[in-house]
Amino acid sequence: MARNIGSRYTAHQILGRGSAGTVWLGEGPEGPVAIKLLREDLASDQELVGRFVQERTALLGLDHPRVVAVRDLVVDGNDLALVMDLVRGTDLRTRLDRERRLAPEAAVAIIADVADGLAAAHAAGVVHRDVKPENILLDMEGPLGPGGAHPALLTDFGVAKLIDTPGRTKATRIIGTPDYLAPEIVEGLPPRAAVDIYALATVLYELLAGFTPFGGGHPGAVLRRHVTETVVPLPGIPEELWQLVVQCLAKAPASRLRASELAARLRDVLPLLAGIPPLDVDEPDAEPTSEAQEEDPYPTGAAPAAPRRAAVPLVPGASPDSNRDTHTSMRVPAPDELAGGPLGTARAPRPSGARRPGSARHKAEAVRKRRITLSIAAIVVAGALGAGGYLATAGDSDVAPQDSKTSTQP
Incomplete structure (x- = not known):
């Protein structure tokens, strides 16, 4: 159903939905x-509306073939x-979902x-x-580039900045997509x-x-x-x-x-x-999502194929966000948490082939080891009890059976 947007534009149909709003095919x-x-909720925030208008000049001034231009x-x-x-x-997300990974030249x-x-x-x-x-669009009508890649354009400039206003977020909050x-x-x-360079290098890694x-x-x-680990x-x-x-994923912004x-x-x-x-790259293991999984990830004894590691919902009760469209506000972790506090413990680089501690397979291996240890202990105890009984009767073979009983009389 068509709707008017201001006095100059008409929105005809929805092209897609994102974390900040809905994209419509329109006519101007x-x-x-x-x-x-x-x-x-953004439109009802008067402070945000004022900032929106203030950013008009900067957003309208971005004119480049690789940027989706903001007209109004x-x-x-x-x-x-x-x-x-x-x-x-x-x-680009849609193409990744379809092809999983791209050839290096196209990426x-x-x-x-x-x-x-x-x-x-x-x-x-x-x-x-x-x-x-x-936020990267592929122009299917443009000329093909190296590796058959369609021209790529960056969109949604300014949206993160508009949402991240002093009145909407606190100094201890993060605006962005975790990955x-x-x-x-x-x-x-x-x-x-430099934060854009880091994010773009992350996208390149993901494409590969x-x-x-x-x-x-x-x-x-x-x-x-992001703070403690090195890239694999x-x-x-x-x-x-x-x-x-590696250089663009450096922890120090000045190194990028x-x-x-x-x-x-x-x-x-x-x-x-x-x-x-x-x-041909093996994907990392997914993290357990419940206490039951942590206790016994494979109760039937058969380990399933490792699921693809993907985004998780940031709002309790929400469904997992397969598109990682999770532009939201999160608390800034304290230094002790980043180093190994309530969020977890910092990990030293693990040897090649070793499972990451906390992964589903790592926990399954631990469960199996505990079961084996308990089984061995049970066998040893049973053997010891049996051996003790044998020594007691064999060593006192000349004692009559009634002498071996404990008397309850004074």
């Missing part, structure tokens, strides 16, 4: 547009909307496009703050351009591996991994590409490349990637 004075209608911002009654260019295609070509868009935004003083596959959050955000520092480097399990565990290497790609990934440098370096390694198929 200059033709088809995409209209992102923000959630009603509409504030009309309960409607708060961004009017954007219509990209005829799909988002690098897509990320190089996005890095170009980020470079333009950072030069204009704008930090995206929520780079993830859902893609830079360590400095987890530690409560203000977001700078099929999973994010630090994702999976409880959000608190994900946040801690990916076999089968040139060392030059791997070093780029700038967006323009990343785009140039990625295009330098593209010739090395031609013909390399998608990587």
Whole structure:
């Protein structure tokens, strides 16, 4: 059903839903547009509306081929909307869900496009703050690039900044998507351009591996991994590409490349990637989700195939969010939690092939070891009792049976 958005635009049908609002196919004075209608609770926040209007100049000023342009911002009654260019295609998450992982050449070509868009935004003083596959669109009508990749454009600039206002969040809260959050955000520092580089490198890793480097399990565990763990290497790609990934996933923001440098370096390694198929990488184990699983993950004795590590719901009672569209507010962990407090204990690098402590398989192995130990102990005790009875009767064979009984008489 069509609805008017302000006096200049008409929304005809829903194209998709996200954490911040609903995207509609619309029509404006200059033709088809995409209209992102923000959630009603955002539209009713007068402080947010004021900030929305203040950000108008910055958002409208982002003009780059690799950025989905914002044409207009509409504030009309309960409607708060961004009017954007219509990209005829799909988002990167949809392609990942379909293909699981991409060939390195196509993955690098897509990320190089996005890095170009980020470079333009950072030069204009704008930090995206929520780079993830859902916010990367693939233009199916554009010319194919290396590896058959469609042109990639970054969208939803400014939405994270708009939502993260002083009146809506506290200094001890985090705005973002757990899998893609830079360590400095987890530690409560203000977001700078380097957080976008970290998130983009996380997306590149996900395109290559099929999973994010630090994702999976409880959000608190994900946040801690960003701060304490090192990225697991990916076999089968040139060392030059791997070093780029490692550098852009550095814990220290100053160690990461700038967006323009990343785009140039990625295009330098593209010739090395031609013909390399998608990587064959084992996915990490999923974390147990209940006390019953922790006690006996495989009560029938047969261990099922390890499920794919994915996002978990951040709102109690909500269904798991397979698209990781979890842009939300979370508490900043305290230093002792990151080092091994209530959220868990910090872990030293484990030997190659060893199970991660706390994983379903690790706990299953522990359960099986406990059962074996108890069985052996039972056998030993039974044997000892049997042997003791034998020695008692054999050693006193000349004693009459009645002498072996305990008398109750005085």
